[in-house]
Amino acid sequence: MDVMEKLTILTDAAKYDAACTSSGAQRGHKAGHIGNTSSSIAGCCHTFSGDGRCVTLLKVLMTNCCVYDCKYCVNRCSNDTRRAVFTPEELADLTIQFYRRNYIEGLFLSSGVLVSPDYTTERMIRCLDLLRNHYRFNGYIHAKAIPGTSQELVTRLGLLADRLSVNIELPSEQGLTTLAPNKTRKAIFRPMGLITNTLKENKEELVKYRHAPRFAPAGQSTQMIIGATPDSDRHILSLTQSLYDKYSLKRVFYSAYVPVVENTLLPALDTKPPLLREHRLYQADWLLRFYGFRAEELLDEDDPNFNPLVDPKCSWALKHPEFFPVEVNTASREELLRVPGVGTVSVKRILYARRARKLEHEDLRKMGIVMKRAQYFITCKGKILDGLKLQQDSILRGLIAAERAALPGAELEQLSLFEQAG
Amino acid sequence: MEIIYRYDGTFEGFLSCVFDSYVNKEYPTAFQDEAHIAGSLFPARWVGTDLRHAQRVLVSLGKIDPYARELVVKGFLTCAPERERIIYRFIRSLYAVGKPLLRQLSDEAVLPLLKAVRHLDGEVHLLKGFVRFSDFEGTLAGEIRPKNRVLPLLRPHFCDRMYNETFLLYDRTHREALVHQTGKWAIIPLESFKMAAPSAEEAQYRRLWKRFYDTIEIKERRNPGLRMSNMPKRYWETMTEFQDEDYFLAGADPLPEHQMQRRTLEGKRHDAR
Secondary structure, rough: OOOHHHHHHHHHHHOOOOOOOOOOOOOOOOOOEEEOOOOOOOOOOOOEOOOEEEEOEEEOEEEEOOOOOOOOOOEEEOEEEEEEEEHHHHHHHHHHHHOOOOOOOOEEEEOOOOHHHHHHHHHHHHHHHHHHHHEEEEEEEEEEEOOOOOOOHHHHHHHHHOOOOOOOOOOOOHHHHHHOOOOOOOHHHHHHHHHHHHHHHEEEEEEEHHOOOOOOOOOOEEEEEEEEOOOHHHHHHHHHHHHHHHHHOOOEEEEEOOOOOOOOOOOOOOOOOOOHHHHHHHHHHHHHHHHOOOOOHHHHHHHHHOOOOOOHHHHHHHHOOOHHHHHHOOHHHHHHHOOOOOOOHHHEEEHHHHOOOOOOEEEEEEEOOOOHHHHHHEOOOOOOOOOOOOOHHHHHHHHHHHOOOOOOOHHHOOHHHHHHOO | OOEEEEEEEOOHHHHHHHOOOOOOOOOOEEEEHHHHHOOOOOOOOOOOOOOHHHHHHEEEEEEEEOOHHHHHHHHHOOOOHHHHHHHHHHHHHHHOOOHHHHHHHOOOHHHHHHHHHHHHHHHHHHHHHHOOOOEEEEEEEEEEEEOOOOOOHHHHHHHHHHHOOOOEEEEOOOOOOEEEEOOOOEEEOOOOOOOOOOHHHHHHHHHHHHHHHHHHOOOHHHHHHHHHHHHHHHHHHHHHHHOOOOHHOOOEEEEHHHHHHHHHHHHHHHHHH
């Protein structure tokens, strides 16, 4: 089998993994090595595929052979599909040649489980070792830690990679038991905890010895599949919150389930991937990481799922009229961050500009604040925007209209505005 | 009195205009680059470039605030129509008001410059990813057609990343090239540049990349609108994955010029929608 065929099979098998970021490691050029890692906080997208998702890394599996039989997965052993294995040399050569041409930022290496987790991880290590130490590749590497791998191997993997991730796969234990019989929640969280601890120790070592080898400098992330099991948004978001709290994860990714197999335990094959739901979860995830929200503020037992019509921040704002209006000229950073239509960049600009003089509504518009959303929730020098009607339903209608055009379409069509608004 | 300043089109020339406008106690209404002089009803003054004058203006800006200086330097790289007038207005206000002007984000003397520079920074950020190189016997070459003059800002990124490489990056819009060889670089004017035909090996890596690009898409999630807003069509012209079949054949001619123009037009129509 030639490299073209292997690349096709092993890309096709890796494409459902959502994570494709190159942020978090800032490493300049090193003498005698190839490349560096992006200095931008936002990472660097090298292209966008036809589905609109960013392509940053060469995202492939080392092999799609797998001894496990997870029901939702294209690579499960009972699936009749073509199998391939990259040799370390092939993979290293592809990475270097793609990188030199500026096609990619680095390598995202995942793998099906060949023989055993330890065996697979050793092969991955051999591959990354070749890339780092023989080809002297200094760019970004994201590697998957496979549940069940021994501690020593995970540590070695982390010393070669910029970021490690362990996929949670399904948001609940119950989902795992039915759909991924070879995986248990404990087996997934063990390596995650291990990585968190090693990261902490490494940080302390680096304080003592500046040249101590760095363990996964871009931290750890995870992903879970949305819509394959009946878990609520609330459950998923609380899980996310606890992952950030307890495991200091850098990112949690969500992947809308795309039906790839007929199984009575799974959604039917003609089910559309729940893109809007995934979108809402990402919006909420940003609120947790950058806006000072907690999961329990956004969803509760009475409202366990996100409103498809308005984004989570607007939704929160509509439920908390007592918090508003916020006076732009005196409010704290934390308060401003809670105003719909005001993002982290807007807040920075407001705080910077208002030290020179008091801001008016017109100033905010010019500074790039999304007034279509923000207008209902703010005052400037004590005044609300002229001619604005502040009634619950007109606000809701305005907010829905402000976002609608940008949403993933399919699911919205079935919803009537009045059912939800009433 | 309305007056137009004419200069040689260089950044130092423009700063010399700023210097002279204070010497002459004038407020020029427009600036004309030597290369684009159009007839005008207003009287015009030719300003010769004086490097010492230019240096004095630049240093004075930096003394008020390094960020102000950065805005002026970057502003001159932007594609904003009448960028000189926009920058000039900012400098006048800056000398009058001082550092606090920088906090007036919505002020008419500041906002147009901020917008132009944000557009420039945005394009630089995108191009760090969208630039494509081809390997010609060990030397790398790439082309872009940006709106702003991005090469000076892309320079630190690519020279650090590709420290050990010899490469050339050609800007089709401004007809200049960034050339680099192990730590040494230059940005030079280059009237035209035509990439050589790919070797068998180069063509193979192009095909591998194209295959990867086509395979990584999840067909069930197809969303051309989202792709276009993340990566406007005008960038596709020089990106490997969007070229015609010929581009992936060893020894084949690179894109002929007329085809590239057609593509650009298509891109424009999409942008307008």
